[in-house]
Amino acid sequence: MDGTSSVSAGAPLATIDILGRPIAFRIAERMKRFGVDTVYMVGQVDTLKNAPAVPADVQFVAADGAPWRDCEDVFSEVAQSGADLVLVQRIGPYLELDYEDLIGLHLDRRNRVTPVCGTSGDPLGVFCISASRRNDAAFLFRHQLQESRTPCIGYTYRGYCNPLQSGADLRRLTLDALNGTAQLPPAGRQIRPGVWLGEGARIERGARVLAPAFIGAHAVVHPAAVITRFSSVEHHAEIDCGTVIEDASVLPYTYVGAGLDVAHSVVGNQRLLNLPRNVEIEIGDPKLVRTLSEHAPIRALSALASPKRLLQNVLGLRKPQPASLPAAVKAPSAALKSPASLRAAAQSGDSEFPANLMVARRYGNE
Amino acid sequence: METSRPVVVKRMPDRMNHRQAKVFLREVQPFLLCDRPQVVFDLSQVRQLDAAGVDMLLHCMSEVMKRDGDLKLAALSPQAATVLELTRTDRLFEIYETSSDAVRSFTYFLPNAMRPTPKLTVPLSDSNSAEPAKPQGGALAA
Numbered sequence: 231m232d233g234t235s236s237v238s239a240g241a242p243l244a245t246i247d248i249l250g251r252p253i254a255f256r257i258a259e260r261m262k263r264f265g266v267d268t269v270y271m272v273g274q275v276d277t278l279k280n281a282p283a284v285p286a287d288v289q290f291v292a293a294d295g296a297p298w299r300d301c302e303d304v305f306s307e308v309a310q311s312g313a314d315l316v317l318v319q320r321i322g323p324y325l326e327l328d329y330e331d332l333i334g335l336h337l338d339r340r341n342r343v344t345p346v347c348g349t350s351g352d353p354l355g356v357f358c359i360s361a362s363r364r365n366d367a368a369f370l371f372r373h374q375l376q377e378s379r380t381p382c383i384g385y386t387y388r389g390y391c392n393p394l395q396s397g398a399d400l401r402r403l404t405l406d407a408l409n410g411t412a413q414l415p416p417a418g419r420q421i422r423p424g425v426w427l428g429e430g431a432r433i434e435r436g437a438r439v440l441a442p443a444f445i446g447a448h449a450v451v452h453p454a455a456v457i458t459r460f461s462s463v464e465h466h467a468e469i470d471c472g473t474v475i476e477d478a479s480v481l482p483y484t485y486v487g488a489g490l491d492v493a494h495s496v497v498g499n500q501r502l503l504n505l506p507r508n509v510e511i512e513i514g515d516p517k518l519v520r521t522l523s524e525h526a527p528i529r530a531l532s533a534l535a536s537p538k539r540l541l542q543n544v545l546g547l548r549k550p551q552p553a554s555l556p557a558a559v560k561a562p563s564a565a566l567k568s569p570a571s572l573r574a575a576a577q578s579g580d581s582e583f584p585a586n587l588m589v590a591r592r593y594g595n596e
Numbered sequence: 597m598e599t600s601r602p603v604v605v606k607r608m609p610d611r612m613n614h615r616q617a618k619v620f621l622r623e624v625q626p627f628l629l630c631d632r633p634q635v636v637f638d639l640s641q642v643r644q645l646d647a648a649g650v651d652m653l654l655h656c657m658s659e660v661m662k663r664d665g666d667l668k669l670a671a672l673s674p675q676a677a678t679v680l681e682l683t684r685t686d687r688l689f690e691i692y693e694t695s696s697d698a699v700r701s702f703t704y705f706l707p708n709a710m711r712p713t714p715k716l717t718v719p720l721s722d723s724n725s726a727e728p729a730k731p732q733g734g735a736l737a738a
Contacts, residue, residue, distance in 0.1 A: 491684045502678065509674035514613070515646040518682065 242274060243394050244321045246498075247464045247482050249407050250417025250428050250446050251283075253394065254321050258285045264329035266317060270304045273297050273321070298371045305371070309361040316367070320355030320375055324392040324403055326413050332358050332385050339383055342366045347384040354387060397496040397503040397510070404479050405460045408442040416444045416462075428465060437469075446482070466522060483522045490518065603699045605670075607638040612649030621652050628656055633665035636698040640671035645679040654685065666690075670698035 244253040258269040268287050275290040293300045301318070308316055315333060327346065336344040336358040343366050346356035355375055359367050369379035390412050392403045407414035408424075416426035424441025427433070431445045436453035439445065443457045446465035451457060455469045459477040463469060467480045470488035480486060481498025496503040500521055503510045513519040604627045609616055627633055635656070642649075653669075660667040670692045672680070680686040692698035 489684065490682050492682060502682065504674070504678045504681075507674040507678060509678055511675045511678055512644070513646070513679075514644075515648075517647055 242321065243396075243400050244324075245274065247446065248400065248404055248479075249414060249426070249444050249462055250465065253324050253403075255283075255285055255288075256414065257319060257321065257324075258288050260327075261317065261319075261329060262287065266329070267313070268308070270308070271321070272300045272304060298374060301371045302368055305359075305361075305367045306364065309364060313361045316359045316361050318357045318359060318367075318370070318375070322394055323354055324390075324394050324412070324414075325354060325356065325387060326389045327356060327387060328389075332356075335385050336360075341382045342380060343370060343378050343382055345378065345382070345384045346387050348391060349386060349388055351384075353384075354391065356387075358385075398505055398508075401479055401496050401505060404444075404462050405477075408444065408460045408462070418444065418446070452488075466524075468522065483524060485516075485520045485522050487518045601632065601634055603634040603636060603702050605636045605638060605695050605699060607640070608642050610641045610643045612642055612645045612652070614646070614648035617648045617652035621655070624656065628659045628665075629663070630665075631663060633660050633663055633667075634702050635660060635665065635667045636670050636692075636695055637667065638670050638695045639676040640673055642673050642676040645676050647683070650679065650683050650685055654688070657688065666702070668692060668698040668701065670695040 242254075244257075246252060254271060258271070261269055262285060268289060269285070270289050270291055272291040273293050275292055291300050291304055305316060305318075315336065317329060317332075325346075332344065332346060335341075341358075342360055342363040344358040346354045346358075348354055353376075357370065357375065359370070366379045370377070390406070392406070392412070393399055394403060403412060403414070406412040407416070418426040418428040418431070421427045422441060424443070425439050426444045428445060428447030428449065430448040431451075432449070433439055433445065433451045434453045437451040437455045438457070439451065440456070440458035442460055444462040445451060445457065446463055446467065448466045449463045450468045451463065452469060452471045452473075454472040456474045456476075457463060457469065458475070461475045461478050461480075463475065463480045464482040464484075466483045468485045469475060469480065470486060470490075472489045473486055474491050474493070475486070476491075476493040478492045478495045478497065480492070481496065484498050486492060486497060492502070494505045496505070497519055498521075500514070500519055501510055501512050502519060604624075606624055606627070608620065612620065624635070627635055637653070637656075639645075653667075657667050668690045669680075671694055672691060677686070680689075690698070690701065692701060
């Protein structure tokens, strides 16, 4: 598995949800559709193991520092169990490969190993290997799928390809999937043309979701938030009030604060990757972006009340709220005061202007 | 009539968190409290800007506007530009590509013959372009 990003907390991008389903699972499901008996996944599989709806007949092999050695072992095991052909695919690039066609070419040419190459001849990390050719397989694994033992004619792939090596690739794949360029159906029901909703997702009253867009399972979109222009909000993400998500991907378990403008970006793991500027920033302020807990009770508790507010309630330190509407209207707005954090610093200097002097804004040279 | 009042250019530090914002505000406070202050903040070195930093910028803006002055931002680093865009505060400021452009923009409305060369209190080594100053963001040059 390759293609990691700091927005995915170092996990391979193929293991995180894109439109409700990890690419690794989609590849496994595609293989199963083409008649592959058992799929083994070797590498950083911890997140996939615990993911919901793991495809049937998928076995996980957690690599302990030597993934290629594990690949060799798995190959030997599969060969011994009576398989004729073994398909090896590096989980990273997203391809819509016709495995039947690949196997057909492999058998016709009587190849030992058939690599899949792009139209420009670059290897795509997919191989069809005859199970009897263990030495060829071992050579391939020892060279990390970069070199074959014997030269062989490759299979040229002309379909859709996304290298999925960076956050930008992730965003492009989401966009291509939502506009139908990639055959990557969103995991959810289509509630309106171009709007997909995962199981348990909540769009609160006043929020707007403009097609095409995807809201993942158990995600929450708060009032006055807007999700638009090929945006995806993955499972258990939360978009707070008034925030606009435009041409952006919000990764699983990510909270996006209120009143923000997230455009042309990938947000996750307390980081924001801005694609037009090609800059990634770490956001340490939990009011803006934070990672939500994967444990439902902790999430529920933090959603109910912040510890500060709980303490204020217990000690009775909360400001009394106006009892009636006219009193609330007459109450001075907190927005008219200077920020509390800066008040002390601002008060250190004496103002030259008396408080009762009104300053009128002048324009130009008048 | 516009006179050659000084334009203060202040470079912001690379980290603008709660603590740094307080220190920075204390430093710029005298410039904000003068009559019709003309202030430019250079954000070219800012690598981290959080909500406290944005809060501080808004506070400076409100202080300057109270005194009929103006605060402009210049040479935004990609990180600073991203945070300002994220928090929707980029539209509240006039933003210029360089500090020189921002300084020059204070005399934008004057007829050419009357345009004095503004005095820089904090000299910067930025390149001076001959082009008239153009704001980057949605705000129009006043």
